[in-house]
Amino acid sequence: MTQQLPQVPLSHTxxxxxxxxxxxxxxxxxxxRRVRFGRLYxxxxxxxxxxxxxxxxxxxxxxTIFDFRNAADHKLDGHDVxxxxxxxxxxxxxxxxxxxEFWRLVRDGNIxxxxxxxxxxxxxxxMIASYRxxxxxxxxxxxxxxxxxxxxxxxxxxxxxxxxxxxxLSIAVSLLAVGVEREAIEADYLMSNDAHRRxxxxxxxxxxxxxxxxxxxxxxPLFGAHAEYLAAAFSTIDETWxxxxxxxxxxxxxxxxxxxxxxxxxxxxA
Numbered sequence: 001m002t003q004q005l006p007q008v009p010l011s012h013t014x015x016x017x018x019x020x021x022x023x024x025x026x027x028x029x030x031x032x033r034r035v036r037f038g039r040l041y042x043x044x045x046x047x048x049x050x051x052x053x054x055x056x057x058x059x060x061x062x063x064t065i066f067d068f069r070n071a072a073d074h075k076l077d078g079h080d081v082x083x084x085x086x087x088x089x090x091x092x093x094x095x096x097x098x099x100x101e102f103w104r105l106v107r108d109g110n111i112x113x114x115x116x117x118x119x120x121x122x123x124x125x126x127m128i129a130s131y132r133x134x135x136x137x138x139x140x141x142x143x144x145x146x147x148x149x150x151x152x153x154x155x156x157x158x159x160x161x162x163x164x165x166x167x168x169l170s171i172a173v174s175l176l177a178v179g180v181e182r183e184a185i186e187a188d189y190l191m192s193n194d195a196h197r198r199x200x201x202x203x204x205x206x207x208x209x210x211x212x213x214x215x216x217x218x219x220x221p222l223f224g225a226h227a228e229y230l231a232a233a234f235s236t237i238d239e240t241w242x243x244x245x246x247x248x249x250x251x252x253x254x255x256x257x258x259x260x261x262x263x264x265x266x267x268x269x270a
Contacts, residue, residue, distance in 0.1 A: 015053040019044035020163035020197040024171060024188055030179035033263070034270040039154050042171050044163035044199060045069060047078035054081050057157070062086045064153035066145060068166040072099030076202075077161060089148070091141050093134055093166040106219060107204050114218040123221030127165070128232040134169050135236045142173045143252040149174065150261040162199035164192040164225050169233055173252070176244050177259060178266050182234055192225040199223055 015021050021044075025037030041060065045067070049057065067080060070092040080088060105117065118126070149156060158174075160166035172185045191197065201219060203210050241247040248254045254262075 013056075014196055015043075015049065015056065017048035017050045017053050018046055018057075019199055020192055022188075022191065024175065027175065027180050027184045027188060028270065029175075029263075029267050030181075032270050033179065033267040035175070035178065035180065035266055036268045039156070039266050040149075040171070040174065041155070041157040042163055042167050043157060043159045044167075044197075045073070045077050045159055045161050046080035046083075049081045054083060058084050060155060060157075062155050062157055064089055064148065064156045066091060066156060066158045066170065068093040068158070068160040068170060070094055070099045071096040072103055073161050075100075076103050087153070089153075091144065093138050093141060093160070093170070094130070102222075106222065107202055110205075111209070111212075111215060111218075114215060118218045118221065123218065124226065124228070127221055127226070127229050130165065131169065131229050131233045132236045134166065135173075135233045136240055139251045142170060143254070145170055146174060146177055146252060146254060146262065147258060149265065150258045154265050162192070162223060163197075164189075164199070164223070165229075168192065168225070168230070172230065172233065174262075174266070177248055177252075177254060178263050186227060186230055189230050190225050190227065 013021055013023075020042070022042060023037055024040050024042060025035050027035045029035060038060070041062075046053075046057070046065070062083065064087045065080065065083070067088065067090045069077075069090070082088075105113070109117070117123070145158075158167045158170050168189050172189065175185050175188075176182075201216070201223060203215070205211070209215075237244060237247045237251075241251050248259065
């Protein structure tokens with residue numbers, strides 16, 4: 001029996017234990033096409049999904065869940081809940097040692113440490129460097145994801161911890177591959193700033209000092225979606241490969257046939 005997939009946008013669906021969930025369907029692509037609803041979803045991790053969340057996700061008819069977290073993320077939040085008949089693929093897009101240091105800073109860094117590492121634009125610089133690195137150094141991982149989507153992996157859900165950075169870049173790369181313009185990709189990316197979507201920051205010091213406005217402001221560059229981060233990723237594509245086309249063909253090794261299959265699976269006539 002054919003699975004009946006959603007025909008309406010799920011951009012505003014709120015799940016109890018899963019942050020930042022949405023369907024990227026409806027985004028405009030080239031040649032008068034658009035991304036199909038019910039084919040590509042994004043979210044934060046699924047480790048804290050409630051029974052109701054899991055039932056909702058089960059109803060999407062997912063084929064594959066791509067988890068871009070590393071071992072440090074799994075240690076902090078746990079592994080995803082199991083969904084019926086869904087293939088789970090873990091493709092870390094950051095080093096576990098870096099992840100452990102990141103979460104140590106977030107959870108245990110005192111105000112002096114946070115100021116020294118994150119104040120005066122250093123937090124944003126850290127994120128920009130991370131975005132550049134993921135684009136330049138993780139072409140093999142992104143190529144693997146796109147080839148899987150072209151073959152048999154849709155409907156698919158992509159997530160990391162917050163569903164903003166690693167998942168955001170993987171979604172961006174997937175959308176570039178099917179002809180979605182950068183402006184539309186950015187608009188979707190910035191939706192991660194909505195208050196109900198943001199990752200819930202965990203601190204070992206939950207006192208008024210440990211959770212002060214200054215602490216939250218210092219951490220904001222790490223947990224906010226900022227246009228300059230995504231712009232840095234796009235600039236890295238242009239600087240390294242001379243543009244999107246060479247990035248897709250030379251960086252990600254996508255053949256014309258693979259790109260045609262991606263467009264067929266992920267887009268439709270508007």
